[in-house]
Amino acid sequence: xxxxxxxxxxxxxxxxxxxSQNEMRAxxxxxxxxxxxxxxxxxxxxxxxxxxxxxWGTRVDHFGVTDxxxxxxxxxxxxxxxxxxxxxxxxxxxxxxxxxGFRDRHExxxxxxxxxxxxxxxxxxxxxxxxTNGSNVTSAVMEVxxxxxxxxxxxPGATEIGEPxxxxxxxxxxxxxxxxxxxxxxxxSVGIPARYVxxxxxxxxxxxxxxxxxxxxxxxxxxxxxxxxxxGWLPLDPTNGLAVGRQHVKIGxxxxxxxxxxxxxxxxxxxxxxxDASVEIRRMDPNRPPSTPMQPALLAAVKAxxxxxQQQQQQQ
Amino acid sequence: MAAMSTALGFFDEAVDxxxxxxxxxxxxxxxxxxxxxxxxxxxxxxxxxxxxxQGITFTVYGGDEGTERxxxxxxxPRVIDAEEWAMLERGLIQRVTALNRFLDxxxxxxxxxxxxxxxxxxxxxxxxxxxxxxxxVAVPMGARCLVAGIDLVRDGDGAYRVLEDNLRNPSGISYVxxxxxxxxxxxxxxxxxxxxxxxDHYGRSLLRALRSxxxxxxxxxxxxxxxxxxxxxxxxxxxxFLARSMGVELVEGRDLVVDDHVVAMRTTRGFERVDVIYRxxxxxxxxxxxxxxxxxxxxxxxxxxARAGTVSIANSVGNGxxxxxxxxxxxxxxxxxxxxxxxxIPNADTYLxxxxxxxxxxxxxxxxxxxxxxxxxxxxxIVIGPKATDAELAEARQKILDDPRNWIAQEVxxxxxxxxxxxxxxxxxxxxxxxxxxxxxxxxxxxGGLTRVALREGSLIVNSSQGGGSKDTWVLGSPDHNxxxxxxxxxxxxxxxxx
Numbered sequence: 001x002x003x004x005x006x007x008x009x010x011x012x013x014x015x016x017x018x019x020s021q022n023e024m025r026a027x028x029x030x031x032x033x034x035x036x037x038x039x040x041x042x043x044x045x046x047x048x049x050x051x052x053x054x055x056w057g058t059r060v061d062h063f064g065v066t067d068x069x070x071x072x073x074x075x076x077x078x079x080x081x082x083x084x085x086x087x088x089x090x091x092x093x094x095x096x097x098x099x100x101g102f103r104d105r106h107e108x109x110x111x112x113x114x115x116x117x118x119x120x121x122x123x124x125x126x127x128x129x130x131x132t133n134g135s136n137v138t139s140a141v142m143e144v145x146x147x148x149x150x151x152x153x154x155x156p157g158a159t160e161i162g163e164p165x166x167x168x169x170x171x172x173x174x175x176x177x178x179x180x181x182x183x184x185x186x187x188x189s190v191g192i193p194a195r196y197v198x199x200x201x202x203x204x205x206x207x208x209x210x211x212x213x214x215x216x217x218x219x220x221x222x223x224x225x226x227x228x229x230x231x232g233w234l235p236l237d238p239t240n241g242l243a244v245g246r247q248h249v250k251i252g253x254x255x256x257x258x259x260x261x262x263x264x265x266x267x268x269x270x271x272x273x274x275x276d277a278s279v280e281i282r283r284m285d286p287n288r289p290p291s292t293p294m295q296p297a298l299l300a301a302v303k304a305x306x307x308x309x310q311q312q313q314q315q316q
Numbered sequence: 317m318a319a320m321s322t323a324l325g326f327f328d329e330a331v332d333x334x335x336x337x338x339x340x341x342x343x344x345x346x347x348x349x350x351x352x353x354x355x356x357x358x359x360x361x362x363x364x365x366x367x368x369x370q371g372i373t374f375t376v377y378g379g380d381e382g383t384e385r386x387x388x389x390x391x392x393p394r395v396i397d398a399e400e401w402a403m404l405e406r407g408l409i410q411r412v413t414a415l416n417r418f419l420d421x422x423x424x425x426x427x428x429x430x431x432x433x434x435x436x437x438x439x440x441x442x443x444x445x446x447x448x449x450x451x452x453v454a455v456p457m458g459a460r461c462l463v464a465g466i467d468l469v470r471d472g473d474g475a476y477r478v479l480e481d482n483l484r485n486p487s488g489i490s491y492v493x494x495x496x497x498x499x500x501x502x503x504x505x506x507x508x509x510x511x512x513x514x515x516d517h518y519g520r521s522l523l524r525a526l527r528s529x530x531x532x533x534x535x536x537x538x539x540x541x542x543x544x545x546x547x548x549x550x551x552x553x554x555x556x557f558l559a560r561s562m563g564v565e566l567v568e569g570r571d572l573v574v575d576d577h578v579v580a581m582r583t584t585r586g587f588e589r590v591d592v593i594y595r596x597x598x599x600x601x602x603x604x605x606x607x608x609x610x611x612x613x614x615x616x617x618x619x620x621x622a623r624a625g626t627v628s629i630a631n632s633v634g635n636g637x638x639x640x641x642x643x644x645x646x647x648x649x650x651x652x653x654x655x656x657x658x659x660x661i662p663n664a665d666t667y668l669x670x671x672x673x674x675x676x677x678x679x680x681x682x683x684x685x686x687x688x689x690x691x692x693x694x695x696x697x698i699v700i701g702p703k704a705t706d707a708e709l710a711e712a713r714q715k716i717l718d719d720p721r722n723w724i725a726q727e728v729x730x731x732x733x734x735x736x737x738x739x740x741x742x743x744x745x746x747x748x749x750x751x752x753x754x755x756x757x758x759x760x761x762x763x764g765g766l767t768r769v770a771l772r773e774g775s776l777i778v779n780s781s782q783g784g785g786s787k788d789t790w791v792l793g794s795p796d797h798n799x800x801x802x803x804x805x806x807x808x809x810x811x812x813x814x815x
Contacts, residue, residue, distance in 0.1 A: 021574065021605045021617040048576040050620050055448035062605075062620040066575045107438035259448075266604045266616045 001246040002037075002284040003202055007076040007220070009263050009278075013271030016068040022265030025198065026076040026220075027059040028249045032086075037079040044073045056259055058252025070271065074263070081286070082246045089231055091138025094130060096229040097191045106193035106227055108255055115177075115196075115256035116185040119166040126186040141192060141226040141234055148183045148238035154207040161257065176206055177257055179238040180222040184256065193227035197235065198260040200249040202281045209240035209247065214283040220262050225253060249281075327474040327732040328744065329394065340397040340792060347506045348392060353740060359391055359502055360737065366501070372494050372553060388785035389495050390736040391503070394747065394767040398794030404468070404476060404751065405761045407660030410651060412464045412753045415483060417654040419638045420458035423450055434653045435646050442721050443643065444691045445484070445636015447599055449606040453623050455632050456529040459755040462594075462630035463489075463522070465765075468661065468749045470732035477664045477729060479748065481644055482693060483635040485596050488766040489752050490554040493518055493561075495766075495788040511793035513763035518752075519561030522594075525756030526562075529628045530591045538591035541565045541581055543572070545597050545613045555596050569597070574617030577624040592628045593618075599633050641690040641724045642668055665727040669720040678725040679713055685725045687712050695779035702728060731776055734787070736769050746770045748778050749789065764789030 007026040030036045039059075041049055047063040054060050065072060096102070103110065112118065118126075129147055130140035151172060158173040165185050168178045180196050187194035201221035204212040223237040223244060235244035242248075254260045267273070330341040337345045351359075364386055367373075372387045396404070421429055422440060430437050440446055465486025467479045496515050500507070523540060530538030544555035546568050559566035571582050572590065580587040595602065601611040603618040621627045637643060645666045648659040667674040667685070678685060682701050689697040699712040716723050731746035738745075751765030767787040768778035778784040 019573065019616065021620070023605060023620075050577050050624050052452070052623060055451040062577075062617070062623075064574055064577070064617045064620070066573060104436050104438045108441040111442075264605065264609075266609060268616070 001082045001202070002286040003080050003082065003200075003249060004282045004284050005076075005078045005080065005200055005249065006280045007078075007200075007262070007278075008073070008280075010073040010276045011071065011267075011273040012276070013070045013072075013267075013269070013273050015269065015271035016070050017267045017269030017271045018068055019064065019066050019269070020069070020072055020265055020267035021064040022062070022072075022074070022263060024061045024063075024074060024076060024263050025054075025058050025251055025260050026078075026262055027061070028078050028080045028200070028251055029057065029059070031250065033244075034080055034082045034249060037081060039076070039078045042075045042077075044071075045069050054252075056252055056254045058254075058260055068269070078249075079284070080249050082249060085235070085243055085245050088138060088234075091136035091140075091231065092229050094135050094137060094140065097137060099229060102193075102227075102229050103191075109193035109195050109227065110188055110191065111255075112185075112188070113255040114258060115162075115181045116165055116188060118185040118189045122166060122169060122182075122186055123189040126190045129186070130190050130192075137192065137226075137228045138231070138234060140190070141187060141194075141228065141236065144183055144186045144192075144226075145224075145236040145238040146241065148179050148186065149241050152179055152182065154239065176222045176239040180224045181256060183224045183236070183238045187224075187226050195225050195233075195253045196256045196260065197223050197225055197253045198251045198257070198262065199223070200251070200279060200281055201237075202247040202249070202283065203240075207240055209237075209242045211247070216281050218279045218281065219277065220251070220279060221248075222257070223248070325472050325730050326744075326746075327470050327472055327730070329470075329732050329734040329747070340395050343509055344393060344395055344506060344790075347503075348735075348742065356391065356737065363389060363391070363498055363502055366498055367494075370494075372491075387491060387494070388771065389491075389498060390745075390769055390771070390785050390787045391499075392735045392737065392742060393499065393506070393788040393790050394734055394749070394764075395790045395792065396764065398792050401763065401791045402794070403660065407476070408466055408751055408753050408761050409759045410655065410657060410660050411466060411478065411481070411647065412461055412755060412759055414647065414651040414654050415464070415481065415638050416458050416460050416755055416759075418650045419460040419483075419632065419635060420455070421654075422446075422637060423460075423632070423634055424452060424454050424458070429650065429653055432653070434649050435643075439643060439646070440637060443637045443640045445599075445634065445638075445640055447634035447636070449619060450599075450632070450634035453619070453633065454625065456532065456628060457755075457757065459525070459529050459630075460632035460635060461638065461753070462525055462529065462632075462755050464753040464755070465489075465750045466753060468751065469664070469729050471664075472730045474732065476661050478644075478647070478661050479664055479726075479729065480641060480693075481639040481647070482750070483639040484631060484693075485551075485598065486750070486752070487551045487554055487596075488750055489518060489762070490557040491786055492752070492762070492764065492766050492789070493557075495786060499788040510790065512790040513793050515762055515764060518762055519558065519563075521754055521760055521762070522558065523562040523564070525754045525760075526592045526594055526630055528756035529630060531625050531628055533625075534589075534591040539564075539589060540592045540594065541567045541572075541590050543567055543569070543593050543595040543597055543615075545569075545601065549596070551596060558594070569612070569614045572615045572618070574615060574621050577617070577621045577626055579615070579618065579621050579627045590627060592630065594630050599636065602629075602633065636691065639693075641666075641688055642670075642721065645724065664729050667725040669716050669723045669725060675716065675720055679716065682709055682713060682725070684728065686728055687716070687723055687725050690722055690724055695777055695782050698777075700728070700776065728776075731770075731778070734767075734769070736771060736785070736787070738771075738773070743773065745773070746776050746778065747787065763791035 028036050041061050050062040129143040152174045155173040165181050184194040203209045204216045225233040225235045252260045367386045373384050461483045465482040469479050526540045542559040579590045600608045601613045603614050604611045606619050651659050667678050669675045685701045687699040733744035735742035736745040747769045752762045754760045767789045769785045770778045771785045
């Protein structure tokens with residue numbers, strides 16, 4: 001599936017800020033399931049861009065604005081081709097998780113992290129899930145994902161970033177981040193390496209994954225991947241129970257949200273911001289060439305932002 | 317003042333097993349033997365007054381809030397003869413060279429040491445000091461431990477051992493230089509007939525090392541600045557001292573701004589580009605964009621500037637992965653792997669508590685061992701088995717079981733002893749040594765280092781934060797050494813008031 005993505009965040013400050021420094025992680029990666037065709041970043045006020053690949057393999061665009069400003073807008077436009085996932089293979093038995101080399105390689109995905117700090121209740125639940133269903137790693141991970149989908153009901157605004165995952169599980173509500181963190185925590189609690197994935201979902205409804213038309217207006221999405229010995233990383237989307245497939249566009253992964261936030265930064269000055277973030281994804285005719293050219297990987301200067309009118313034409 | 321007798325199990329620096337003063341201590345011992353009680357007391361008074369006047373103090377944290385004390389320097393100096401120092405110098409250069417190679421391999425290389433199975437991958441990924449944000453940030457010449465402080469002790473047989481490496485922000489060098497300045501003034505006659513090697517060139521050597529890691533594009537005259545957390549930091553005195561002795565600006569985070577990935581400092585003449593930052597701020601506070609977002613001490617965007625290669629930061633970000641105490645246990649393997657050499661100064665015998673068999677042994681003999689948290693420094697969190705109460709031992713056991721990766725255990729090292737003033741006489745007290753090693757175009761060791769002394773009788777804790785003092789450390793020149801060995805007061809050329 002050819003998808004054109006426009007990720008846009010706008011900060012409006014109620015008083016001028018002297019400086020802001022930001023890091024954006026919005027660029028789809030290329031892997032066996034998806035290929036990045038083009039990517040372009042625009043910042044207003046204009047700023048020099050430093051682009052690099054971080055420890056986790058995610059592209060980061062860093063920019064600072066050091067002139068006083070009351071608004072800051074950043075737009076990332078990507079064109080990506082996605083494929084169906086590999087068919088699921090039968091997983092190895094659970095005791096393969098104990099192989100010392102496997103554990104050594106995945107140490108950082110087995111530990112607690114700020115957003116995946118599980119408690120006894122979650123461990124007990126995960127143990128039951130992994131033992132009841134044929135006791136192989138793939139089925140255990142799928143059980144965890146299904147359990148999370150049942151356990152939480154989708155409710156925007158019901159949770160805050162930073163709320164302990166055990167509390168969220170007890171409340172039984174959340175959004176895609178919470179679903180992903182809970183699944184990661186459950187997997188790790190029984191020794192299955194798991195990581196948080198940030199990305200985009202081409203769907204008019206994050207909760208069901210349904211598609212209505214060729215253009216959707218959404219937010220960034222999150223799901224998770226679990227490491228299966230001998231098979232690699234298995235991606236699952238607990239928010240809507242979908243297999244991760246052509247609708248999913250991956251930006252990157254990490255131990256939890258903090259390793260792949262779409263945008264983070266600091267600003268100095270008296271102003272407080274109102275943030276407006278949105279994502280538009282358009283399904284494209286696969287035979288059309290990508291609308292935006294690839295940007296050089298490092299120190300690409302973006303000095304002349306286009307007007308809003310031009311941007312809108314771009315997206316059509 | 318009489319020489320003390322030797323005691324079983326401890327190595328005495330100044331006297332041999334027959335109670336005779338060792339050759340290299342004879343002039344010093346004879347000089348102190350001639351002093352009367354009144355003379356010593358007068359010297360002590362003079363010393364305190366001098367340190368107080370210059371504001372040479374340090375802060376003790378914990379208990380009550382920070383308490384300011386004048387720097388406790390003991391009058392009786394430590395002496396290291398030329399041959400012994402030559403061995404130490406070789407050993408320190410070897411160790412720091414290997415650690416630089418290791419850090420560069422982890423952050424900017426292929427992690428070959430992991431792929432070749434010398435250290436397990438989880439040893440790296442489980443380090444609290446492993447900064448993923450510093451991944452692929454290059455450092456010219458791989459001089460990541462630009463300033464290293466390597467803590468050495470001598471065991472019961474007098475053999476030197478490395479107790480720990482300090483590769484993040486080792487402090488204490490200003491005290492080395494101030495101790496020497498004070499001793500030169502207080503006891504000029506004690507130096508007679510001895511060629512004591514100078515330490516006064518430290519500022520010049522540090523500046524040379526810092527300039528050598530400047531980004532290649534910045535030209536022949538790179539601008540260096542010292543970045544301090546500010547006057548409330550316990551080592552602020554040292555930050556100001558170092559800026560002054562190098563003749564460079566002392567700045568705080570708010571004095572720097574990153575514009576288009578270039579660091580500039582506000583000066584009275586406007587903005588000036590900064591090429592090399594000697595930062596004395598911990599990683600976590602250095603840049604709120606990528607580290608602790610609530611830090612107001614750091615410089616937003618600094619890591620991006622370092623990544624863009626427009627500024628070099630010393631010591632490098634993420635060096636904590638090199639001085640983690642579990643990683644320390646692998647340093648002899650690193651020396652073999654990177655340099656093809658055997659370790660010149662061995663480690664203290666160390667147990668890794670995530671290894672099941674080693675953990676079992678430690679839990680059984682915990683009352684005979686020293687237990688340390690892997691990522692702390694300054695002596696915090698250490699449990700000394702033979703001195704601990706049953707409750708303290710039980711607590712240590714539980715902590716090990718809860719998080720074995722966070723602790724190591726070591727055999728107790730019976731630190732060597734040297735006379736120190738105990739109120740009305742000189743008595744043996746335990747000492748260690750922190751030499752300072754600079755990396756740049758070459759690796760250089762400052763002769764001697766900071767000798768720390770446990771001023772309480774029988775105590776093995778030398779940290780100044782825990783009631784320790786210090787001694788001037790005299791490395792004797794050898795006939796074949798170029799160093800003239802002449803003493804002088806600290807270098808004040810190019811002196812500049814801290815801004």
